[in-house]
Amino acid sequence: MIYQASVTAPVNIATLKYWGKRDKNLNLPTNSSISVTLSQDDLRTLTTASASPDFEQDQLWLNGKLESLDTPRTQACLADLRQLRKQLEEESEKAQKNDAKANADAAVEVVPPLSRYKLHIVSENNFPTAAGLASSAAGFAALISAIAKLYQLPTSSSELSKIARKGSGSACRSLFGGFVAWEMGQLATGEDSQAVEVAPLSHWPSLKAAILVVSDDKKDTPSTSGMQLTVQTSSLFQYRIDNVVPQRFQEMKQAILDKDFAKFGRLTMQDSNQFHAVCLDSYPPIFYLNDTSKRVIKLVEKLNSDEGEIVAAYTFDAGPNAVVYYDEKDEDKVLSALHRHFGHVDGWNGKKYEQEEQWSGVSRVILTSIGVGPQVTSESLINEKGLPKSSG
């Protein structure tokens, strides 16, 4: 007997950045953050979680390769989910006993003891890992959601976000669609450090994103060690989290509620810049933006300046890739400005604009939009033996 459930989960891109942990083990952040969930049509992780009394060990296949589940973070997530399942099973057992006492003939369905079964998990992204797009958020969100579905947990998305957070901080924001806030919380246990919805996709469905995948030969500083270095060495960082982020958090939420793109865009750009500023103020300094990233920034600044208003907003995570947000009504303005210099790369989906000088440094574009949170799907990645279909 194999029990299984499959879920897809989205990528999210922060507009108010998460950078800095106050607790490394629990992934508790030094500040609250805000993100936009991107459409799963273009970027998503599909995960099938299965449990069976016949499985001999927990196993994970990621994009066709067997990967270790034996990291403290993944173990923390699995332990939390099994604990929640165990509670369900115990409650069911108790209910069954009570029922049995009351009516010896009634056949009450027993909840199978999945918490004691080993898990086989198969996970695939619909985008190349080589693109360097942060896939750990979608990955952990899909993992947690698939197991929660398999276990039939009645747990809310915010509750699940706290489990996903232990896997990868920003994964907690991928538990929701639309606009999402990760409230940093105050408790040492992390019980109040969770994602909440700021506004659903339906509030502002015309928000779009163009991702410029920037080629880079250098190895970026991993975000976990980068964050710690910034927390420990940047003299500007503490000021940012104490005095800049709290106000920006409120302003950005309001800009989203007001669908005020100019305000939302300006705050997004300023916060991306300030995140990279505190990286540069770290010692030794951390750089994620390269000369191509800077050209994209200048191109967007020029577009906004030419238009006399903010119609596009760039943001950069811990790498050189640019995400440019815009509203659908300004699509031709924004895409033609980007196409002018990057029209020669893949990903334009047949959109045609004038081309000028070709700039190197971008390997492809991904045109996408705001999207929904995790979705249950009937598409399964495992075969009847509980092994990945592709390798079956």
Added chain:
Amino acid sequence: MIYQASVTAPVNIATLKYWGKRDKNLNLPTNSSISVTLSQDDLRTLTTASASPDFEQDQLWLNGKLESLDTPRTQACLADLRQLRKQLEEESEKAQKNDAKANADAAVEVVPPLSRYKLHIVSENNFPTAAGLASSAAGFAALISAIAKLYQLPTSSSELSKIARKGSGSACRSLFGGFVAWEMGQLATGEDSQAVEVAPLSHWPSLKAAILVVSDDKKDTPSTSGMQLTVQTSSLFQYRIDNVVPQRFQEMKQAILDKDFAKFGRLTMQDSNQFHAVCLDSYPPIFYLNDTSKRVIKLVEKLNSDEGEIVAAYTFDAGPNAVVYYDEKDEDKVLSALHRHFGHVDGWNGKKYEQEEQWSGVSRVILTSIGVGPQVTSESLINEKGLPKSSG
């Protein structure tokens, strides 16, 4: 009759950065700064100032080209110097009258009324302007020093630094050799915003500098407008000047007095990084470091890490050029690390080390050292007609 005087003045490179004006007209800074004066053997401006009753207008020839003196900043400098000269002349006149009363026969020498004569000024750099090295500091320091010498002003270097400051803020620091502090001052008049010596060249003569001239096709944001943008838009900037710089100023002075290269170097690198961080936190963001600058930073960080101590310290002004400070005792370590990737460009003065992979992006190196302040010289740039020798 032509009166003339010639002076050479040095370039200085800040180790604690000047970025931000609290008064644009008087060039009053938002924070104190510290610099090292570089040797005039490699980088200097030579200026001949001349005055004559026959000259019809104030004129300036800069590197062989007639340039306007008609900028508010230059006019402010000339007005101050003429005012000081006028006081001398009036005192001399008064003394002469007194003498004449006391002894009608005594011929007291009259101070000629140079303050009423027009000036011809000829100025030349011994380094290519194309190198993109800030030459305005040396230029204004030489201009002010040459006219002060011509006018035979008894004014101290700190007093003259206040006049140079009005021409170009950082020029005030080129009035001294060795290690120089520009004390920001508090007065609205700027009377207490002046350069002072931290330590002379003789205190630490073994300090050396390798300048890597970085090629760049883009036009940098001019520093004056860049500073104003940072002051107005960076939320981290005010914290820097209120809470970081005052302590760093004291620490860096102490590191210089202690000849503690590791401490001096670390503070220098951190302050360069923080200056570029507040530029990036400006809106729109200002970038001066390019990918080549970052490679130099990483190369220096790796060298220090391999050595287990700080033996080299990078600093970058408002452009991509790198200045790498080191102590003479570590010259082979530092130069061989730089030569490894940039050995193919000009400027190594016959120094030979191993070469590895050639990196592009640097057009030449300038190997120099700490140097003295302005020097009077008998070398004159004007001919007997009061015109530039080269064009005479």
